[in-house]
Amino acid sequence: MNPLEQMQIFARVTELASFTQAADALGLPKATVSTAVQQLEAQLGTRLLHRTTRRVQPTQDGQTFYERCKDVLADVQELQTMFQQPGEQALRGRVRVDMSGGLARLAVLPRLPELLATHPLLALELSSTERRVDLVREGFDCVLRVGPVGDTSLVARPLGAMRMVNCASPAYLRAQGSPTCVADLARHHLVHFSNTLGAKPDGFEVMATAKLAAHHIPMRGAVTVNSAEAYTAACLAGLGIIQVPAVGVGELLDAGRLVEVLPDSGAAPMPVNLLYASRRNLSRRVRVVMDWLALVVGQHIGE
Numbered sequence: 001m002n003p004l005e006q007m008q009i010f011a012r013v014t015e016l017a018s019f020t021q022a023a024d025a026l027g028l029p030k031a032t033v034s035t036a037v038q039q040l041e042a043q044l045g046t047r048l049l050h051r052t053t054r055r056v057q058p059t060q061d062g063q064t065f066y067e068r069c070k071d072v073l074a075d076v077q078e079l080q081t082m083f084q085q086p087g088e089q090a091l092r093g094r095v096r097v098d099m100s101g102g103l104a105r106l107a108v109l110p111r112l113p114e115l116l117a118t119h120p121l122l123a124l125e126l127s128s129t130e131r132r133v134d135l136v137r138e139g140f141d142c143v144l145r146v147g148p149v150g151d152t153s154l155v156a157r158p159l160g161a162m163r164m165v166n167c168a169s170p171a172y173l174r175a176q177g178s179p180t181c182v183a184d185l186a187r188h189h190l191v192h193f194s195n196t197l198g199a200k201p202d203g204f205e206v207m208a209t210a211k212l213a214a215h216h217i218p219m220r221g222a223v224t225v226n227s228a229e230a231y232t233a234a235c236l237a238g239l240g241i242i243q244v245p246a247v248g249v250g251e252l253l254d255a256g257r258l259v260e261v262l263p264d265s266g267a268a269p270m271p272v273n274l275l276y277a278s279r280r281n282l283s284r285r286v287r288v289v290m291d292w293l294a295l296v297v298g299q300h301i302g303e
Helices: 003-016 019-026 030-044 060-080 101-118 170-176 182-187 228-236 246-254 284-301
Strands: 049-051 056-058 093-099 122-128 142-146 155-162 164-168 204-206 215-217 242-245 270-276
Touching (some): 003 049, 003 056, 003 060, 019 030, 122 284, 155 284, 228 246, 270 284
Parallel strands (some): 093 122
Antiparallel strands (some): 049 056, 155 270, 164 242
């Protein structure tokens, strides 16, 4: 039995949590299924499955191997159809993407039914986090990143830039007054944002001008958060001024729940990039998903 057949059998056993059910589904003797998994474990030098009289479940190594198996098997299936006519090629398999919660909620998830209606056999795993994931180590096919790219080992596909606004709640402005110039910030509070709690806050960002380089103005603030949702919620609660992408707070500004302040002073537009590890290794399903993400996110930040 070749390694690919062993992987197919192992994946089926893992999904059904049973050697007997996997054998029935594959039309193979139970002994053949059991032997295939044992041979795979011997080749890999690790136990992949915990076996009990009632249930079969993957070990930690087994779960990791299963996730990679799904990708490999989907790639093989894609290779087998690569010479079919475009209309005959069904996209199938998993694509893992990471992005901020705001982009997921506002731009991607509302449009996702369109993608899945066109490609019903596609499975999208969407991670929403504010931290910078390790694209390669954590097994992501691509990442939507807001802000500087940083990692030069990744390929960056620019999607545009989001205009930034300074906001405060009406209650905060009634209590503290509305700043009319940057110098007024000395008597105001900022809600601080930091991916790493305990790090020194940057302060209020001021964009570069003909006379001054971009810089940060230190500001006092009693609250530091590490998620975009908490950042906006703190501002709505009257805890201080925030600097956020305009597309993320447009509805709150229109409803009067937040008010823009210092419209002529603030942070530079924030770049949005689609990052991936290597152009050479992209499967067709990943390329299709990336093109779709570029379209919907580009439309969203251009609104």
